[in-house]
Amino acid sequence: MVVQIPEMDFGWIVPEIAMTVFAAVALLLTLFRKKNSTWLFVEAMPLVGAIVALYFTFQTWNGNIDIFNNLYTIDNFGVFFKGLSLVILILVTLLSYRYIDREDMARGEYYSLLMFGTLGMMIMVSSNNFITIFIGLEVMSISIYILAGLMGGNAKSVEASLKYFLLGAFATAFLLYGIALIYGTTGMLDIREIAGYVNSGNFMVTPTFMAGLALLIVGFGFKTASVPFHMWTPDVYEGAPTSITAYMATGVKAAAFAAFLRVLFTAFHPFLSGWTYMLWILAVATMTLGNITALKQDDVKRMLAYSSIAHAGYILIALTVGDRTLSSTVLYYLLVYSFMTIGAFAVVIILGRQGSPNTGIESYAGLAGRHPVIAAVMAVFLFSMAGIPPLAGFMGKFYVLTDAIRGGYYWLAIIGVLNSVVAAYYYLRVVMYMYFKEPEAEIGAPDVSIGSTLAIAISVVVVFYLGIFPRLFLMIAHTSSAIFM
C-alpha cells in the first residue's frame, strides 16, 4: 500500500512549521553565539516566530480541511486555540525578558522550549486523531517539565520540576490506557470515526469502553488541574519561575481544555448524559476546593495557583451542561481567563527582586501609596477574576452561569455564584492590603521594563474590552465551536 501525502497539505501547517523553525534557529543561535555578544537575536525569535505563525494561522480561518490522511485537521476551533496560544506566547515572552535576566536562566533553552511548548499546544488543539493529540500533549508537557526546573540553582524550582514530571508522566499513563481501551473496543483512533461508530446502533457499551472513557477523563482532568487531580498544581505553580507559571496557568490549561472539549463533544457526546453526575461532582469539587483553600494562602503566587484551580471549576460547569451549542462559553472563558491571569502574574514578576520574589501578601501592603499605577492594574486583574463588572471576568462567569440555568442545572448555578462570593474575599483581601494598609517593609522600586509594561498594558486593555464589548469575540468563539454541531 502506498500512502500518498499531497504537497498541498504542507501549505496548511505553515504556522506549525514556522514555530519549529524559529525554535530550532533560537537554539542554533545560542550554540554559535560569541561570548559577550548580544542576546537580541535569540530574544527576538519567539516574538517574530509568534507573529509570523499568527499571520499564517489567521489565513487558515474557515479552512475546514482534513490533511495528512485525517491525522491533522484545520478548523476554526483549532485556529481559535492556536491563535490564543500564540498570543499567550507573545505576552509571556514580553514579560520574560527582564525576569530571565534577573534570575539568570539559560536564555536560548528558555525561549526555544517556550516555542516548542506552543508548538505542542498548536498540534494538540487541531487534531481529531488520538495519535496526534497525544504527540501534541507530550511535546507541550515535556517542554514544560524542563521549563519549570530551569531556575537551576533554586531548590523550589527543581522540586516543582520533579513533581510536575512524576505526576505528569503518571497522568499520561492513565490517558494512554484510556485511549488504548477505547481502541480495544472500537478499533479506531479517529474521534469522528468513533463518533460515527457509537452512533451507528450496532455498538454495545462495554465495561472496557466505559473504563477507557473514565481514564481519559482522569488524564485530561490532571492536565486541566481539576480536583481531585489537582495536587501538583499549587506546588508546581509556586516553585516554577513566575513567567512559566503564567504560561502553565494559561496556555497549558487552554490547550488541555480544548483537547478535552473536542474529544468529549465529538466522540463521546452520546455518553455525556451518563457522565453528567461525575462531571457535576468534578466541577463543584474543583470550584469549592480551589476557592476554600485559596482563602488561607498568604502567598500571592500560591493564591493565584488555587484561584486557577477554581477557574477550571467554572469552565467545567459549561462542560457539565454538555450542550454543544453552548460550548462557545468555554472558549470565551478561557480567552478572558488567559489575559487576566497573565496580567496578575506580570505584576507579581515586577514586584520581585533577585533572590527575593516578594510574593508574600505583606509585600503588597501600602502599594497604592508608593506605586499607584501598579496597584491599580493589579486591582483591575483581581476585580476581573472576582467577576466584577464591567471587567471581562464578569462576562465570562455570566455566560457560564447562564448556560447552567438554561440547561436546568440550577444547583450548579447556585453553587457557582456562592463560590464567586467566596472567591471575592481573597481577591479583595489583596486589594485591601494594597490600598488600606501601611507598608510593613520596604520592597524597593518595582522591576519595571518595557516588555512587562507592554504585556500588562495589553492585558488591561483586553480585560476592559472583553468586559464592555464581549460581542465580537463571543461571535468568534461561537463560529469556532460550530464544528460540534
Added chain:
Amino acid sequence: MLQEIPTSYCYLLSAIVFIIGAVGAITRKNAIVIFMSIELMLNSVNLVFISSGNAFASMDGSIFVFFVMTVAAVEAAVGLAIFVMLFRMKGTVNADEASLMKG
C-alpha cells in the same frame, strides 16, 4: 498444536501490569523507582495496543506503540536530567525529600 492467545488474556495481563505500575508509582519513595513503575504502566498500554491491533487486523495499534515508546524514551531523558538536578541539590533522589512547599 499452536493456538492463538485470546485477546481477553492480553487485556487481563495488561490490567495486572498497569495496576502493579500504578501501585508502585504511588507507594515507592525513590524517584527512579517511581519512574520505573510509570514505564511499566506505559508497557501495559503497549500490550493493549498490540493485542487489540492484532484482533482488529489494523496497523493503528502497532503505530501507536512506536509513538508511546518514543515518548517514553524522551521522558526518560528529561526525567533523569531532573533527577540529577535533585541529586546535586539534596544528595538523594528520594522524592519525599522534595517537600519545601506544602499546604
